Amino acid sequence: MLAKIDTIQQFDDLMKSKGTFYLLKHSLTCPISHAAYKEYEKFSDANQEIPTYYLAVQDSRPLSSEIAERFEIKHESPQAILFSEGMARWNASHWKITNRSLADAFVEK
Template sequence: MLTKIDTFEQFEDVLKKDEPFFLLKHSITCPISDAAYKEYEKFSGEDESVPTYYLAVQEARPLSIEIAEKFEIKHESPQVLLFNKGEAVWNTSHWKITNKSLKTAKVENNL
Protein backbone atom coordinates (compact mmCIF):
# COMPACT_ATOMS: atom_id res chain seq x y z
CA MET A 1 0.00 0.00 0.00
CA LEU A 2 1.38 3.39 -1.00
CA THR A 3 1.28 6.22 1.51
CA LYS A 4 1.79 9.82 0.42
CA ILE A 5 4.14 12.09 2.38
CA ASP A 6 3.91 15.87 1.98
CA THR A 7 5.86 17.34 4.90
CA PHE A 8 9.20 16.93 6.58
CA GLU A 9 7.37 16.18 9.84
CA GLN A 10 5.61 13.22 8.21
CA PHE A 11 8.93 11.99 6.84
CA GLU A 12 10.61 12.32 10.25
CA ASP A 13 7.77 10.31 11.84
CA VAL A 14 8.40 7.49 9.37
CA LEU A 15 12.16 7.63 10.06
CA LYS A 16 11.55 7.45 13.81
CA LYS A 17 9.72 4.14 13.43
CA ASP A 18 13.18 2.67 12.83
CA GLU A 19 11.92 0.20 10.25
CA PRO A 20 12.98 -0.18 6.63
CA PHE A 21 10.91 1.61 3.99
CA PHE A 22 11.01 2.72 0.37
CA LEU A 23 10.36 6.30 -0.75
CA LEU A 24 9.58 7.33 -4.32
CA LYS A 25 10.16 10.94 -5.32
CA HIS A 26 8.26 11.52 -8.54
CA SER A 27 7.05 14.20 -10.89
CA ILE A 28 3.35 14.35 -11.62
CA THR A 29 4.03 15.72 -15.12
CA CYS A 30 6.82 13.47 -16.41
CA PRO A 31 6.11 10.32 -18.48
CA ILE A 32 9.26 8.60 -17.17
CA SER A 33 8.10 9.32 -13.65
CA ASP A 34 4.66 7.95 -14.47
CA ALA A 35 6.23 4.67 -15.64
CA ALA A 36 8.35 4.51 -12.48
CA TYR A 37 5.28 5.16 -10.33
CA LYS A 38 3.45 2.26 -11.99
CA GLU A 39 6.39 -0.08 -11.34
CA TYR A 40 6.58 1.13 -7.73
CA GLU A 41 2.84 0.65 -7.32
CA LYS A 42 3.12 -2.89 -8.69
CA PHE A 43 5.94 -3.69 -6.26
CA SER A 44 3.95 -2.24 -3.37
CA GLY A 45 0.89 -4.30 -4.26
CA GLU A 46 2.85 -7.53 -4.49
CA ASP A 47 5.00 -7.13 -1.37
CA GLU A 48 3.74 -5.36 1.71
CA SER A 49 6.56 -6.50 4.00
CA VAL A 50 8.42 -3.19 3.54
CA PRO A 51 6.31 -0.01 3.71
CA THR A 52 6.23 2.14 0.57
CA TYR A 53 5.86 5.91 0.62
CA TYR A 54 5.94 8.53 -2.09
CA LEU A 55 6.02 12.26 -2.59
CA ALA A 56 5.12 14.39 -5.58
CA VAL A 57 8.04 16.72 -6.21
CA GLN A 58 5.85 19.58 -7.43
CA GLU A 59 3.76 19.42 -4.26
CA ALA A 60 6.57 18.78 -1.77
CA ARG A 61 9.69 20.34 -3.30
CA PRO A 62 11.12 21.58 0.04
CA LEU A 63 10.84 18.05 1.45
CA SER A 64 12.43 16.51 -1.63
CA ILE A 65 15.36 18.92 -1.47
CA GLU A 66 15.74 18.45 2.29
CA ILE A 67 15.96 14.67 1.88
CA ALA A 68 18.59 15.03 -0.84
CA GLU A 69 20.67 17.35 1.35
CA LYS A 70 20.24 15.44 4.60
CA PHE A 71 21.24 12.10 3.10
CA GLU A 72 23.75 13.54 0.60
CA ILE A 73 22.07 11.93 -2.38
CA LYS A 74 21.76 13.93 -5.58
CA HIS A 75 18.13 14.84 -6.18
CA GLU A 76 16.59 13.13 -9.18
CA SER A 77 13.04 12.57 -10.29
CA PRO A 78 11.87 9.94 -10.43
CA GLN A 79 14.01 8.43 -7.71
CA VAL A 80 13.51 5.63 -5.20
CA LEU A 81 15.39 5.48 -1.93
CA LEU A 82 15.50 2.58 0.50
CA PHE A 83 15.92 3.53 4.13
CA ASN A 84 16.98 1.21 6.94
CA LYS A 85 17.70 2.22 10.53
CA GLY A 86 17.38 5.89 9.65
CA GLU A 87 19.89 5.78 6.79
CA ALA A 88 19.47 5.76 3.03
CA VAL A 89 21.06 2.44 2.07
CA TRP A 90 20.12 2.25 -1.62
CA ASN A 91 18.74 4.43 -4.38
CA THR A 92 18.05 4.39 -8.08
CA SER A 93 16.35 6.62 -10.59
CA HIS A 94 14.55 6.97 -13.90
CA TRP A 95 14.21 3.81 -16.03
CA LYS A 96 16.06 1.75 -13.41
CA ILE A 97 12.98 1.93 -11.18
CA THR A 98 11.35 -1.42 -11.87
CA ASN A 99 9.48 -4.00 -9.86
CA LYS A 100 12.50 -6.27 -10.32
CA SER A 101 15.06 -3.66 -9.16
CA LEU A 102 13.01 -2.96 -6.04
CA LYS A 103 12.77 -6.66 -5.22
CA THR A 104 16.53 -7.01 -5.78
CA ALA A 105 17.26 -4.04 -3.49
CA LYS A 106 15.17 -5.62 -0.77
CA VAL A 107 17.03 -8.93 -1.03
CA GLU A 108 20.48 -7.32 -1.29
CA ASN A 109 19.78 -5.35 1.88
CA ASN A 110 18.57 -8.42 3.77
CA LEU A 111 15.02 -7.20 4.23
Protein backbone atom coordinates in the same frame (compact mmCIF):
# COMPACT_ATOMS: atom_id res chain seq x y z
CA MET B 1 0.31 -0.17 0.87
CA LEU B 2 1.41 2.92 -1.01
CA ALA B 3 0.97 6.15 0.95
CA LYS B 4 1.74 9.77 0.09
CA ILE B 5 3.75 12.00 2.39
CA ASP B 6 4.15 15.75 2.00
CA THR B 7 6.11 17.20 4.90
CA ILE B 8 9.49 16.95 6.58
CA GLN B 9 7.66 16.14 9.83
CA GLN B 10 5.91 13.16 8.22
CA PHE B 11 9.26 11.93 6.90
CA ASP B 12 10.92 12.35 10.29
CA ASP B 13 8.08 10.38 11.89
CA LEU B 14 8.66 7.57 9.38
CA MET B 15 12.37 7.56 10.14
CA LYS B 16 11.54 7.12 13.84
CA SER B 17 8.76 4.56 13.50
CA LYS B 18 9.63 2.40 10.50
CA GLY B 19 12.75 0.26 10.47
CA THR B 20 12.90 -0.10 6.71
CA PHE B 21 10.83 1.57 4.02
CA TYR B 22 10.89 2.82 0.44
CA LEU B 23 10.24 6.35 -0.74
CA LEU B 24 9.66 7.40 -4.34
CA LYS B 25 10.21 10.97 -5.48
CA HIS B 26 7.63 11.29 -8.22
CA SER B 27 7.01 14.02 -10.79
CA LEU B 28 3.37 14.53 -11.70
CA THR B 29 4.25 15.78 -15.20
CA CYS B 30 7.01 13.45 -16.42
CA PRO B 31 6.17 10.35 -18.48
CA ILE B 32 9.31 8.54 -17.26
CA SER B 33 8.22 9.23 -13.69
CA HIS B 34 4.78 7.86 -14.51
CA ALA B 35 6.35 4.61 -15.74
CA ALA B 36 8.52 4.39 -12.60
CA TYR B 37 5.46 5.04 -10.43
CA LYS B 38 3.65 2.11 -12.13
CA GLU B 39 6.62 -0.19 -11.39
CA TYR B 40 6.75 1.08 -7.79
CA GLU B 41 3.02 0.51 -7.44
CA LYS B 42 3.39 -3.04 -8.79
CA PHE B 43 6.16 -3.69 -6.26
CA SER B 44 4.06 -2.22 -3.43
CA ASP B 45 1.03 -4.33 -4.34
CA ALA B 46 3.09 -7.54 -4.45
CA ASN B 47 5.01 -6.77 -1.23
CA GLN B 48 2.43 -5.28 1.11
CA GLU B 49 4.54 -6.12 4.16
CA ILE B 50 7.16 -3.59 2.99
CA PRO B 51 6.20 0.02 3.78
CA THR B 52 6.17 2.12 0.60
CA TYR B 53 5.68 5.87 0.41
CA TYR B 54 5.93 8.52 -2.24
CA LEU B 55 6.06 12.27 -2.56
CA ALA B 56 5.05 14.42 -5.49
CA VAL B 57 7.96 16.78 -6.10
CA GLN B 58 5.66 19.55 -7.31
CA ASP B 59 3.73 19.42 -4.02
CA SER B 60 6.62 18.69 -1.65
CA ARG B 61 9.73 20.53 -2.80
CA PRO B 62 10.95 21.31 0.74
CA LEU B 63 10.78 17.62 1.67
CA SER B 64 12.43 16.51 -1.57
CA SER B 65 15.27 19.00 -1.06
CA GLU B 66 15.67 18.05 2.60
CA ILE B 67 16.11 14.38 1.73
CA ALA B 68 18.69 15.19 -0.95
CA GLU B 69 20.68 17.37 1.44
CA ARG B 70 20.38 15.23 4.56
CA PHE B 71 21.41 11.99 2.85
CA GLU B 72 23.73 13.55 0.25
CA ILE B 73 21.85 11.97 -2.64
CA LYS B 74 21.65 14.07 -5.78
CA HIS B 75 17.98 14.85 -6.41
CA GLU B 76 16.48 13.13 -9.40
CA SER B 77 12.92 12.52 -10.39
CA PRO B 78 11.78 9.85 -10.46
CA GLN B 79 13.96 8.46 -7.71
CA ALA B 80 13.39 5.49 -5.40
CA ILE B 81 15.26 5.34 -2.10
CA LEU B 82 15.41 2.47 0.38
CA PHE B 83 15.80 3.66 3.96
CA SER B 84 16.88 1.30 6.72
CA GLU B 85 18.11 1.99 10.25
CA GLY B 86 18.09 5.74 9.65
CA MET B 87 20.23 5.57 6.52
CA ALA B 88 19.64 5.64 2.78
CA ARG B 89 20.84 2.16 1.79
CA TRP B 90 20.01 2.19 -1.93
CA ASN B 91 18.64 4.50 -4.58
CA ALA B 92 17.83 4.36 -8.25
CA SER B 93 16.37 6.77 -10.75
CA HIS B 94 14.52 6.87 -14.03
CA TRP B 95 14.37 3.57 -15.95
CA LYS B 96 16.36 1.76 -13.24
CA ILE B 97 13.26 1.81 -11.02
CA THR B 98 11.67 -1.55 -11.72
CA ASN B 99 9.73 -4.08 -9.72
CA ARG B 100 12.79 -6.34 -9.95
CA SER B 101 15.36 -3.72 -8.88
CA LEU B 102 13.21 -2.76 -5.88
CA ALA B 103 12.84 -6.41 -4.82
CA ASP B 104 16.57 -7.11 -5.28
CA ALA B 105 17.59 -4.02 -3.27
CA PHE B 106 15.30 -5.00 -0.40
CA VAL B 107 16.86 -8.47 -0.19
CA GLU B 108 20.38 -6.99 -0.21
CA LYS B 109 19.72 -4.28 2.40
